Amino acid sequence: MNFAYVQLTLAQLRIFARNRQMLFFTLLFPLLLMIMLGSFVGQGGGVSLDTVIVDHDGTPQSQSLIASLEFQSVSPLKAIAGSNETQALDALKKGDKQFVIVIPKGYGEQIAAVSAPSASSSASAGKLAVYFDETDATRANLGLAVIGQLVDGVSKKITQYKPAVTIEGKGVRSLNLKYIDFLVPGIVAMMIMSNNLNGVAGQISSWRERGVLRRMQSTTLRAPTFIAAQITARLLLNGVQALVLLLIGSLIFHTQVNGSWWLLILFVVLGTLAFMAIGFIIAGLAKTPDSAGPIAGVISFPLMFLGGVFFPINSMPAAFQGVVKLLPISHLSTALRQVMNVGAGMSELWPQAALLGGWTIVAFIVASFTFRWD
Amino acid sequence: MTSAAEAIQNASDSGQPIIEADGLVKRYGAHTAVNGVRFTVMRGEVFGLLGPNGAGKTTTMEMIEGLRRPDGGVANVAGFDTRKNLQKVKEVIGVQLQSTSMFDLLKVKEIVRMYASFYPKSLPVEPLLEEMMLKEKMNDRVKHLSGGQKQRLAIALALVNDPQVVFLDEPTTGLDPQARRTLWDIILKLKKQGKTIVLSTHYMDEAHILCDRICLMDQGKVIALDSPERLVRSLQSDSAIEFRASGYESLPEAERAGMVQLLQSVAEVKQVDMRKDVFILYTDNLQASLIDFIGKAGAADLSYAELQTRTATLEDVFIHMTGRSLREE
Structure with a gap:
């Protein structure tokens, strides 16, 4: 019977290897995600904040303000001086520009009054009007913060303010982690989930529909041998695919693997087992291969967004978090992330391992009841 | 393959039952697919299950193969009860299922080797493929095989464990005449080797040529069981x-009865069967009956078309017993 196990595993691996299209697309999708999200979001400065400054004042003070705003080339704020306020506001409404800063007439006089050594504390501050498009909330918030900071700097210089307290950002892990470091483990988790949910459910239900399983049922082959071979072949496939993704991440995006590769492999294996078992349940429930795909999709699509693949779980509404924390995908992505980013060991990750193991066992028990040869 | 000595042994065993089906019943909801089927298959014979689609042939075979649990009745194969000793039954049978597709991406020899690995003992792969005329195709992928080649591969897989009984479920359905002939030769060769073959078909010519005995099935029941010659002779x-x-169908009742009476009075006619507006007159003296029929039909002003004469076949046996044709849906 061991011989049958080897032959079935080999057969499944041959089918994988000869199904080029399947291999290509199951790797292409996570790769594309990684490259797209990795290069657009991960490498910093993607957001442009085009700003027009309209100067109604035309004094040395206003010129100096414009200069200091324009000088901030490191910030995403790109300022150009312009004189026509109506034109500038039109451009803002059309979305060509994101901000319009208007320096009112009399700004120079006000600044002079405030900065004079004899200035009384009652002298009012110069006011700049900042126009923005409130429908684009993310950019509006980001831009207002940047402009606020810059103006604050200018203001402090004018009043010769000396800060008493400052802050210095320091990550406690002293690791220089980027979004891509967060992203890659999530994408590996997502690939493991979708390959196994869709792959197992689709293939097994199609084999059943086409009578392939019945034909095997009429031999002395036993179901556990068949399932063991399926598991082995899929573990090998997923291992190699995960490795390819991790290597590409590490070579192109310099993602870090701070923890043990063995632990990483262990979690890839655990994740594969858990999602294969769920795939077997779907294959058992789906009446036709045509319904297996949509059922797998209905399960995997929300999991992809809820499971901490793209966003940290902590940033979700509290009501969701309780449910999300029971999902296998959350634990797989958390565990992979912890191993890769922080270098966590088994002593810290045993809850994740236990939960994935629990899912595997429960799902295989359920699958053994729903599994049908025909 | 079975050695010559074994073949002789098997041949001398013929006359001993190898399959005993007793009162098999299978229900799907309110529908009873197989309703008390009972027969015995002798060692070394080709046993045919003949009937239209939906007669219960496949379900009957699958209950004997142990693929479906009967709702009633018992099936024994080579002395093993399919309910108690299924694994033993599976060791001595080989199965070709109706329209099974295989792993398209595997090569012929890979798939045979894989099926061989499922059994405690199996035949060497290459001689088996040679016998099935697939040796030159052994490195081709299954999806590149023709329909006939795929069917021969299915039979090779059914033989890989050197079974005593081979089940072939409509092996020639959908094949061109040439491929059917080739398959018939293979089946007759297997019989010569001493294999017991259970074959289902809805082609009466196929059943007539291949089978030692035919079990005629309709609506889940056995309606006749005998050798093809004796069935026709019946x-x-x-x-x-x-x-x-x-x-004919739109005639008034009285006229219809009169017409049947007229046909029964034709010289030498033993029986009159009809289905819808097609009539069949059976006779032992074709010439006398035909001349008398034409005369009487002319005198009675009976209009007829598509007149033909032929030798009586198994199809006629089926029509006679059920009033329906084998080929009707």
């Missing part, structure tokens, strides 16, 4: 006159 006529009486 019509007590060796010839048939067939024609279509268009408009």
Whole structure:
């Protein structure tokens, strides 16, 4: 019977290897995600904040303000001086520009009054009007913060303010982690989930529909041998695919693997087992291969967004978090992330391992009841 | 393959039952697919299950193969009860299922080797493929095989464990005449090797040529079981006159009865069967019956078309017993 196990595993691996299209697309999708999200979001400065400054004042003070705003080339704020306020506001409404800063007439006089050594504390501050498009909330918030900071700097210089307290950002892990470091483990988790949910459910239900399983049922082959071979072949496939993704991440995006590769492999294996078992349940429930795909999709699509693949779980509404924390995908992505980013060991990750193991066992028990040869 | 000595041994065993089906019943909801089927298959014979689609042939075979649990009755294969000793039954049978597709991406020899690995003992792969005329295809992928080649591969897989009983479920359905002939030769060769073959088909010519005995099935029941020759002889006529009486169905009741009476009075006619507006007259004396029929039909102003005469076949046996044709849906 061991011989049958080897032959079935080999057969499944041959089918994988000869199904080029399947291999290509199951790797292409996570790769594309990684490259797209990795290069657009991960490498910093993607957001442009085009700003027009309209100067109604035309004094040395206003010129100096414009200069200091324009000088901030490191910030995403790109300022150009312009004189026509109506034109500038039109451009803002059309979305060509994101901000319009208007320096009112009399700004120079006000600044002079405030900065004079004899200035009384009652002298009012110069006011700049900042126009923005409130429908684009993310950019509006980001831009207002940047402009606020810059103006604050200018203001402090004018009043010769000396800060008493400052802050210095320091990550406690002293690791220089980027979004891509967060992203890659999530994408590996997502690939493991979708390959196994869709792959197992689709293939097994199609084999059943086409009578392939019945034909095997009429031999002395036993179901556990068949399932063991399926598991082995899929573990090998997923291992190699995960490795390819991790290597590409590490070579192109310099993602870090701070923890043990063995632990990483262990979690890839655990994740594969858990999602294969769920795939077997779907294959058992789906009446036709045509319904297996949509059922797998209905399960995997929300999991992809809820499971901490793209966003940290902590940033979700509290009501969701309780449910999300029971999902296998959350634990797989958390565990992979912890191993890769922080270098966590088994002593810290045993809850994740236990939960994935629990899912595997429960799902295989359920699958053994729903599994049908025909 | 079975050695010559074994073949002789098997041949001398013929006359001993190898399959005993007793009162098999299978229900799907309110529908009873197989209703008390009972027969015995002798060692070394080709046993045919003949009937239209939906007669219960496949379900009957699958209950004997142990693929479906009977709702009633018992099936024994080579002395093993399919309910208690299924694994033993599976060791001595080989199965070709109706329209099974295989792993398209595997090569012929890979798939045979894989099936061989499922059994405690199996035949060497290459001689088996040679016998099935697939040796030059052994490195081709299954999806590149023709329909006939795929069917021969399915039979090779059914033989890989050197079984005593081979089940072939409609092996020639959908094949071109050439491929059917090739498959018939293979089946007769297997019989010569001493294999017991259970074959289902809805082609009466195939059943007639291949089978030692035929179990005629309809609506889940056995309606006749005998050798093809004896089944045809049961019509007590060796010839048939067939024609279509268009408009017969719309005639008034009295006229219809009169017409049947007229046909029964034709010289030497033993039986009159009809389905819809097609009539069949069975006779032992074709010439006398035909001349008398034409005369009487002319005198009675009976209009007929598509007149033909032929030798009586298994199809006629089926029509005689059920009033329906084998090929009707």
